[in-house]
Amino acid sequence: MATEYILEINNLKTQFVVRRRRVVRAVDGVTFKVRRGKILGLVGESGCGKSVTAHSIMRLLPKTAVIPEGSILFHPEGGESVDMAKLNPTGRKIRSIRGNEISMIFQDPMASLNPVYNIGDQIIEVLREHSKITKKEALERAVRMLELLSIPKASERIKDYPHQFSGGMKQRVMIAMGLICRPQLLIADEPTTALDVTIQAQIIELIKEMQSEFGFSTIIITHNMGIVADMADDVAVMYMGKIVEFGTKEDVFLNPLHPYTQALLKSVPILGNAGEDKLIPIRGVTPDPSEMPPGCAFEPRCDFATEACKTCVPGRVGVTDSHIVRCVHCIGEKLDD
Amino acid sequence: MLKYFFKRLLVMIPMMLAISLLVFGALELTPGDPLTAQFPPDQLVGMSQEDLDALREAVGLNDPMLVRYFRWLIAFFTGDMGYSIQTGTPISQVISYLLPQTVILAAAALLISTIFGLIFGIIAATKHNTIWDYLASVIGVIGISMPEFFIGIVAILIFAINLGWLPAQGRGSADATFIQNLRYLILPASSLGLSLAAALTRYTRNSMMDVMNQDYVKTARAKGLSESRVFFKHVFRNALMPISVLIFLRLPMLIGGSVVIEQVFGYAGIGNRLLTAINSSDYQLVLTIILMLSFVALLASLLIDLVTALLDPRVRL
Amino acid sequence: MSENKKKIVKSSLAKENFYKLLHNRLAVLGFMLMFVILMACILAPLLTPHSPTDLNLRHMGKPPGGEHPFGTDKLGRDVFARVLYGGRISIAIGLSGALGGMILGVIIGSFCGYYGGWLDAIFVKIAELVSVFPQLLLVMVMRVILGEGIKNLIIIFVFTGWIATFRLVRGRFFSLREESFVEACRAFGIRSSSIVFRHILPNCLGPVIVQLTLNTAGFILQEAALSFIGMGVPSGTPTWGNTINAAKELLNITNYPWLWVAPGLAIAFFVLGVNFFGDGLRDVLDPKQQ
Numbered sequence: 027m028a029t030e031y032i033l034e035i036n037n038l039k040t041q042f043v044v045r046r047r048r049v050v051r052a053v054d055g056v057t058f059k060v061r062r063g064k065i066l067g068l069v070g071e072s073g074c075g076k077s078v079t080a081h082s083i084m085r086l087l088p089k090t091a092v093i094p095e096g097s098i099l100f101h102p103e104g105g106e107s108v109d110m111a112k113l114n115p116t117g118r119k120i121r122s123i124r125g126n127e128i129s130m131i132f133q134d135p136m137a138s139l140n141p142v143y144n145i146g147d148q149i150i151e152v153l154r155e156h157s158k159i160t161k162k163e164a165l166e167r168a169v170r171m172l173e174l175l176s177i178p179k180a181s182e183r184i185k186d187y188p189h190q191f192s193g194g195m196k197q198r199v200m201i202a203m204g205l206i207c208r209p210q211l212l213i214a215d216e217p218t219t220a221l222d223v224t225i226q227a228q229i230i231e232l233i234k235e236m237q238s239e240f241g242f243s244t245i246i247i248t249h250n251m252g253i254v255a256d257m258a259d260d261v262a263v264m265y266m267g268k269i270v271e272f273g274t275k276e277d278v279f280l281n282p283l284h285p286y287t288q289a290l291l292k293s294v295p296i297l298g299n300a301g302e303d304k305l306i307p308i309r310g311v312t313p314d315p316s317e318m319p320p321g322c323a324f325e326p327r328c329d330f331a332t333e334a335c336k337t338c339v340p341g342r343v344g345v346t347d348s349h350i351v352r353c354v355h356c357i358g359e360k361l362d363d
Numbered sequence: 364m365l366k367y368f369f370k371r372l373l374v375m376i377p378m379m380l381a382i383s384l385l386v387f388g389a390l391e392l393t394p395g396d397p398l399t400a401q402f403p404p405d406q407l408v409g410m411s412q413e414d415l416d417a418l419r420e421a422v423g424l425n426d427p428m429l430v431r432y433f434r435w436l437i438a439f440f441t442g443d444m445g446y447s448i449q450t451g452t453p454i455s456q457v458i459s460y461l462l463p464q465t466v467i468l469a470a471a472a473l474l475i476s477t478i479f480g481l482i483f484g485i486i487a488a489t490k491h492n493t494i495w496d497y498l499a500s501v502i503g504v505i506g507i508s509m510p511e512f513f514i515g516i517v518a519i520l521i522f523a524i525n526l527g528w529l530p531a532q533g534r535g536s537a538d539a540t541f542i543q544n545l546r547y548l549i550l551p552a553s554s555l556g557l558s559l560a561a562a563l564t565r566y567t568r569n570s571m572m573d574v575m576n577q578d579y580v581k582t583a584r585a586k587g588l589s590e591s592r593v594f595f596k597h598v599f600r601n602a603l604m605p606i607s608v609l610i611f612l613r614l615p616m617l618i619g620g621s622v623v624i625e626q627v628f629g630y631a632g633i634g635n636r637l638l639t640a641i642n643s644s645d646y647q648l649v650l651t652i653i654l655m656l657s658f659v660a661l662l663a664s665l666l667i668d669l670v671t672a673l674l675d676p677r678v679r680l
Numbered sequence: 681m682s683e684n685k686k687k688i689v690k691s692s693l694a695k696e697n698f699y700k701l702l703h704n705r706l707a708v709l710g711f712m713l714m715f716v717i718l719m720a721c722i723l724a725p726l727l728t729p730h731s732p733t734d735l736n737l738r739h740m741g742k743p744p745g746g747e748h749p750f751g752t753d754k755l756g757r758d759v760f761a762r763v764l765y766g767g768r769i770s771i772a773i774g775l776s777g778a779l780g781g782m783i784l785g786v787i788i789g790s791f792c793g794y795y796g797g798w799l800d801a802i803f804v805k806i807a808e809l810v811s812v813f814p815q816l817l818l819v820m821v822m823r824v825i826l827g828e829g830i831k832n833l834i835i836i837f838v839f840t841g842w843i844a845t846f847r848l849v850r851g852r853f854f855s856l857r858e859e860s861f862v863e864a865c866r867a868f869g870i871r872s873s874s875i876v877f878r879h880i881l882p883n884c885l886g887p888v889i890v891q892l893t894l895n896t897a898g899f900i901l902q903e904a905a906l907s908f909i910g911m912g913v914p915s916g917t918p919t920w921g922n923t924i925n926a927a928k929e930l931l932n933i934t935n936y937p938w939l940w941v942a943p944g945l946a947i948a949f950f951v952l953g954v955n956f957f958g959d960g961l962r963d964v965l966d967p968k969q970q
Contacts, residue, residue, distance in 0.1 A: 086584055116590050124587035132585075137578035140597055142604075142675055152586045187676040203586070378809055389821050501706070504959065508897065508952035510904045513924065513944040516933055524934050612811065619816030623905045626928065637820070638909055646824060653817045660814050 029101050032211055032243045033060040033083070038096035038111065040075075040082045050315050052078040054267035055096070057342065060211070060260075062103075065237060065244040067258030067275075069251060069290070071312060075267040076247045077133075080213050083245075084130050085115040102127050102210055126156040129204035133216040135196035139188035145199045146184035149206055156207050171202045174239075175232060194225035198232065205236060212237075213245045218253065230257060251294045255279060260348075263287045266312065266323035273349035283351045285328045322354070330355060367672050371665055378661060383439070386654045387432050393646040439654070449645040457636060457648065458655055464534060465632035466659060468555065469621045471548050476556030476563060477610065483560075484567020485599070491572060499564055506561025511620050515554035515627035522550060532629040551628040555620050559613050566609050570602040577601070604675045611667040615660045700964045707960020713953030717946065721767035730758035732765035732918040744938050751938040759923065759938060763946050766918040769830070771950070773903050773919070777834050778895035781841025782888060786881070789846040793853020794876055800850070807843045815840050819906060828914050833906070837899050845891050852884040886965030893958030897951045904947050920947045 040053035053075045060066045068076045081087050083098055098110035100123070113120040124130075132138045140148060149171070150164035159167075165184065172180035175198045188196060197217060204212055214233060218226035234257050237244055248254060254261055254275070261278040263271040263286065271284040282288045289308045310327035319325050325335040334354050344350050345358040426434075438444070444454035487499035523531035529550050574580065575598055583597040622634030629635075633652055640648040672678045701707050720727060730748070735755050744751040750759035792800035810818070819836050826832045856862060857880065865875045900920070906912030907921025908928070915922055923943040932939055 084585060086581055121587040121589060124585055126587055130585045132578055132582065134578055138582045140579040140583070140601065141677060142601055144676075151583075151588070155587050189677050200582075203582075378812065381809055382813060385821065389825050392825050504706075504955050505948075505952060508901075508955050509948045510901050510908075510924075510944070512905055512908050513940075513948065516940060516944070520933055520937070615812055615814040619814035620905070622816055623909055626909050638911070641820060641823070641911070649820065649824060653821060656817055657813050661812055664812050 034099040064259040067254035070264035129209040130213040277349040461633040471552035472556035476560035480563025483564040487568040488571035503565040704960040710956025724764035730761040770920040774900035777837025780838035785842035785845025789849025793850040897954040
């Protein structure tokens with residue numbers, strides 16, 4: 027059953043049990059959908075829960091984390107839908123999906139590769155885990171993949187160890203590892219944050235190229251509005267464990283409705299967008315997750331806050347079919363959480 | 364890899380020279396006639412003072428120190444190590460007979476402590492924050508806090524005297540096979556290895572916990588690998604590197620400790636002989652044994668070093 | 681005024697660390713063990729009327745009880761007194777060896793770490809050499825050259841004990857001297873000595889103190905081992921190692937267990953206390969390095 031969406035996340039909650047049974051609600055009711063073959067940008071400040079959301083999809087959370095509520099429906103092409111939230115995080119089913127149908131690349135390529143194995147070993151490890159293939163064939167495919175990702179002299183370098191590669195090259199290796207099994211969904215968790223600015227652009231270009239070549243869907247997680255503007259089809263803006271605004275790129279960038287999105291767009295320079303405007307930082311700091319305001323989480327920092335904002339948590343409002351906002355000031359169809 | 368091996372070997376040579384120079388210097392400072400250390404006693408008996416002086420000149424004892432040092436060093440490496448003043452036996456014979464026993468003891472202790480240290484460390488790391496983890500770390504601290512000879516004495520009292528399972532003293536009979544004499548090795552090797560095992564338990568646990576939090580372990584899980592594969596291929600392998608460094612650092616202590624343990628168990632090894640030689644001021648023998656043991660320590664550390672290099676490609680280059 | 685402010689910041693940090701340490705049950709237990717044994721040793725004359733060295737031929741090899749809580753040895757000396765008075769010397773040797781090693785290690789380490797160059801290269805080699813040479817053998821070489829005695833033992837401990845501290849301090853200096861706050865100090869023309877003592881060295885103190893506890897524990901164990909085999913403190917002086925020496929004879933192990941159990945446990949408990957305390961200190965002062 028091929029639906030329009032490859033991934034549907036409904037009211038996902040991920041919580042960490044920290045010392046003395048205190049609970050940190052890192053992801054607190056997140057709902058969004060990823061369109062098949064499209065790129066979704068998930069943006070927000072650090073600590074807002076975007077990375078935890080991604081790890082929840084892959085079920086790569088630490089042992090202290092629990093998912094008490096919500097569903098993560100994955101609809102693979104030519105396969106049965108699965109609710110990833112219900113799977114055993116170390117079980118056979120999730121393992122057959124990881125690296126095979128859904129891949130993930132991480133923030134820091136320097137730390138994400140095992141220093142004691144050469145990169146060839148590490149790439150073919152995924153391939154051989156998910157398909158019956160000889161070592162030789164696997165290596166050939168790995169070389170082809172590295173060439174596709176423009177790593178020079180790939181057939182020689184495949185025997186090199188991670189420490190012999192630069193940061194950008196390591197991230198290419200990580201991408202190769204992620205794509206070698208032709209996954210249907212790629213989750214890139216801040217893939218450029220740890221890299222030099224010049225390399226960042228190359229990696230972004232590369233992900234875009236690969237996406238149009240293989241046609242997989244992508245979730246790109248970033249705090250960089252510029253990257254989202256550059257590559258995303260859809261945008262989800264996250265604040266304190268909730269998606270505060272979701273829509274197409276046009277919806278969010280041209281008609282930002284949530285005060286947080288507006289503030290976020292005003293606070294960072296985006297190439298070719300509102301070039302002359304002065305940059306205005308968002309005032310205040312993100313609240314401590316253990317002392318969340320009772321109402322809207324953004325209320326203490328919001329310029330438009332009213333009494334209503336202080337008391338009740340705003341629900342999801344569908345302004346248009348594609349544009350959903352969590353703000354009491356927005357008028358539209360009330361949606362379920 | 365071979366290149367790395369030779370590089371390490373080259374680094375060792377000046378160290379060996381430095382140690383030998385130290386030992387030679389000590390030998391120079393000790394009282395006693397160097398002649399008695401170079402010839403069997405019966406050869407010197409009855410010689411007149413002139414004869415002795417002539418002999419001294421003939422073997423070059425009046426040469427400059429540096430010349431004598433190199434002559435002594437060459438003689439050492441060709442197996443001509445002189446004679447024990449106390450017993451008159453050639454030192455090379457003493458060493459070739461007793462050194463292997465001590466090496467066996469130290470190696471057995473190393474083996475035992477590595478096996479137990481790794482097993483307990485892994486248990487503590489995988490069951491981390493449970494009673495097992497807590498127990499392993501407390502027992503670990505207790506283990507490194509006990510003097511090894513005290514452990515040896517307690518072991519004798521419990522396992523040899525009260526339970527009668529294992530022999531308390533000695534090294535077995537000379538005509539029994541190695542396997543038959545293995546019983547004699549168990550208590551001394553375990554007592555010697557206990558503190559290293561305790562240290563290794565703690566270290567393995569911490570090293571494993573450290574590696575488990577690394578991003579590349581997350582990458583391995585993201586690949587869809589099974590937990591056991593993630594554990595052995597990615598966590599354990601990487602955790603081993605710092606562990607081998609710890610073993611490297613503790614190795615000299617193990618060799619020094621064997622001298623003490625040999626005393627406790629009346630184990631006929633080179634350490635025991637070393638102590639009797641010190642007590643009878645047989646300095647030539649003392650210093651030769653010390654030199655020999657430090658070479659053994661150096662060689663052993665070279666070996667561990669190579670293991671580390673095998674484990675970690677970053678070291679190799 | 682700024683000086684005043686700094687003091688407040690410092691003391692509140694120290695306070696916080698102190699509370700953290702108090703919450704570490706093992707560290708508190710370790711400190712208590714250490715403190716009780718140390719006090720018992722210091723107050724030895726109040727706790728026992730006997731002298732550790734006086735022979736009493738009428739009370740030879742008496743089992744524990746009555747006048748002699750830990751019994752007497754084969755020469756009629758009171759074992760309890762020997763454990764207490766011996767503890768004084770054993771602890772003093774361990775602590776002074778560790779302190780000397782620490783001072784030497786900090787001095788050489790900060791020199792090498794700050795200036796680097798050939799001096800550094802030489803000391804690194806020396807450190808490597810001393811650490812591969814089995815310490816016990818070094819003690820024997822020194823003994824052959826210098827003869828036996830407490831002073832020589834301490835010299836040997838200092839000589840081998842500086843290495844861990846040296847490595848620690850040097851490593852810290854190497855990473856810290858690249859940090860921007862040190863660069864900033866240089867840019868402001870602050871003297872090298874001031875940079876070293878006021879800005880870098882305080883950053884190394886935590887791990888150095890932890891190392892001090894580890895070394896103290898290690899040296900107490902070594903003194904015991906050396907005295908046990910007759911290579912440490914001259915046998916006339918009561919130390920924990922010399923007291924336990926009686927157990928060298930197999931017969932004494934079963935027939936006179938009190939001769940070695942009491943001093944053995946004294947060593948084990950004291951060193952255990954130091955190690956628990958040191959572990960707790962490490963958690964507080966140096967959370968990164970476990």
